[in-house]
Amino acid sequence: MATLIRVTGDFDLAEEVVQEAFIVALERWPHEGVPANPGAWITQVARNKAIDRIRREGVLRGKLESLQRLEALRAEAEAGPSEQLGEIEDDRLRLIFTCCHPALGAEARVALTLRSLGGLSTAEIARAFLARESAMAQRIVRAKRKIAANNIPYEVPVVEQMPERLPAVLATLYLIFNEGYLAASGEELVRTELSGEAIRLARILVAMLPRQPETRGLLALMLLTDGRRAARLDREGELVLLEDQDRSLWDSERIAEGLDLSREAAAGGPAGPYTVQARIAAVHAEAVSAADTDWDRIVRLYEWLVEVAPSPVVELNRAAAVAMRDGPKRGLELIEAIEGLDDYRPLHGARADLLSRLGRDEEAARAYERALSLDPNPVERRFLERRLATLPPR
């Protein structure tokens, strides 16, 4: 579909003709046999359908623009079906950069990427983001319209533009990943599929942009995080903290791949925020048990992260790591110094934990209550309530 979108410059047309091509395939393949290169076959049929459609439109409206699109499609058709997978991947890469253009809002980028590259239906995307289908459809239509109205090109930015364009792409994929990862069990399965989709798209980036270490960093971070998925919730669907997780449940294959990629990313040049976070995840993954974790190294990596991507959330994570290395008192001091996270639930959760470790139960209880007042999801809510219940009665 990415190929058709590039050539026709029309998301909707591309979508419709690809669907039609699949219907033709369903009719023909059972008795004619599956062609040697099914992907190229579908593209070819869809391209012919697009030519038919535009020709019909062109006759109706006699538009110059239709003629130009027709010209582009004919040139492609004459070149014959593309046998090389590389060309399809090129088109996908172009489309990723279009869908994640900085002129689109973050929500629109996520929706459009999933729709055009993830093959998710609008209804599925709406379910995954707990939005109404009509609202999600509206968001996608607006984004497509903005792309068309501004003639946003289907091209991979030149190397000089990468520092400006790549972060929006990486941030979009990471957002999709987290939306899937943080989904609680029992929620729609489609949400957990989002993580798989984000990983698949990140793999394309790594393969196509081998000189951008941050793409490796992001993929490594996703794999190392996703590798812990099975241990993140217990049998009852309750949240299990990293330190309490049964590490034998971790996906050793994913983690091994993530570790390799995180090393490659770190060796590839000055580390960006995803690479540093991947290194942090790698230190956790390399520890055979929670007690074995190299907290000093994690603290130093967080200090690095504060340098390359300063934010109060990163400071909070650093404070939590310092608490593990130097004790809860020092960690709490750092948390109290953070500004701008008054409504950030994890801050109150972390504060409550450290206060209770210091025996300041009364304050800990109030911090848990504050976290509970900030609209946690059901799994987090039960976790916080369990923690609160372990404190001595007041």
Added chain:
Amino acid sequence: MQFMLALIAEERSWEDVTPDQMKKDLAEMGRFNAELTEAGAFVTAGGLQERATGTTVHYSDGEPLVTDGPFAETKEQLAGFWLIDVESLDQALAWAKKVPLSSGHVEIRPMVTGAEELLEKAEAS
């Protein structure tokens, strides 16, 4: 295709502008316009007088009503514009980033190509 680059900025008070500063600003703007022209992207451009010189006509059910001053009482106002002819938003953005400006904003808007486009949109919705 054509884009408008709308310059939206806070008005400077004339007391804050020295003749030397004005000369420097004008020279920078002139260079920017020359670069646009050389690239074949320049269509037209203009700067607006200070907002106190503006007058607004309001239309509602009754007669057109004339009031003094700009439509929106915001600190930052439309101060000038360029109309440029380029291939895509990416090229328009590249120009917008070169506008000699130390504060304020440049809003980039694609222009409607003609009546036909508007009719099509009305039919499609």
